[in-house]
Amino acid sequence: MTRQHTRLSGWIAALLVATLFAWLGTWQLQRMREKQALLEQIPRAQQGAVSVEQALRTPARVRRVVDRGHFLPGTVMLDNQLRQGRAGVRIYRVFQPAQTPQAVLLDLGWLPLPGDRSLPALAPLSGDYEVRGLLAPAPATGIALGPALVATAQPQLWLATRLDTQAIAAQLGRAAGQLPAQVLRLDPALPLGYERDLDLLPNTLPPSRHLGYAVQWYAMALTVLIIALVLEWRARRRNGR
Incomplete structure (x- = not known):
């Protein structure tokens, strides 16, 4: 395999990985918005x-x-x-x-x-x-x-x-x-059932955690692209281009 083919394969792999990381970041943002929308409904629901x-x-x-x-x-x-x-x-x-x-x-x-x-x-x-x-x-x-x-x-x-x-x-x-x-x-006030509250997000991540994970995934996608660019720059310098 020629160096050109190796670099092309490397770029394809880098773009695929970066795309996957970006998709995971977008999914985390979607989960954040869904949970925020759910929590915002609680005051109206109590009326x-x-x-x-x-x-x-x-x-x-x-x-x-x-x-x-x-x-x-x-x-x-x-x-x-x-x-x-x-x-x-x-x-x-x-x-x-x-x-x-x-x-x-x-x-x-x-x-x-x-x-x-x-x-x-x-x-x-x-x-x-x-x-x-x-x-x-x-x-x-x-x-x-x-x-x-x-x-x-x-x-x-x-x-x-x-x-x-x-x-x-x-x-x-x-x-x-x-x-x-x-x-x-x-309702926890009812004399029925067991320990409970009205937390709508039990045993799950709050919106702020989803935002934090989204930032991490986007940062990893950017890091992959930066590494690919640095490797490409070094390869061009070695080839005198």
Whole structure:
């Protein structure tokens, strides 16, 4: 291979790597904007409460919800959830409002896991309940590796690696699309469920961290191009050009 071909291959590799780094920086900026937009909706969401059915008519918005209904069989524990530095699981049940056939996944809160990772026992939920909280997008799934749900030794209990509402709907015998991608975050003041708050970005990066990572990726893309230019300049000097 001639030197010219080697330099051309080097430039192609440098441009590909720089493009990848720039794409990753742009993706981080997109995640930052999405999370900023989500957080900016919270003050407006607290102004007035609507039913689950009304809130689902505007799925892109965070809405304060008050509704009454019952819980359907089946529990999902979302694994690898940190709270105040402790490892645990977040508990989800499907809530069926009394006035609409559209059910919604409800976040009952967080429970710790012991060192042997034995799953905690859960209190039964029977009868009707009045619930209130924030209807918001489900936690981001991240990179999907392996099945979303794994059956446990306890009946009607699944351990989740990510919150995939469609996989949950299928496991519970519901048709595709019958379980929306939004999750009802239960008001901590209610005497129901477990440890919780209304933080819409639990176990995930805040917008400022995404901005920091975006700057790093863009800087790495620029560094690759600068190195390629320096190597090209040195090669031209050696060749007397």
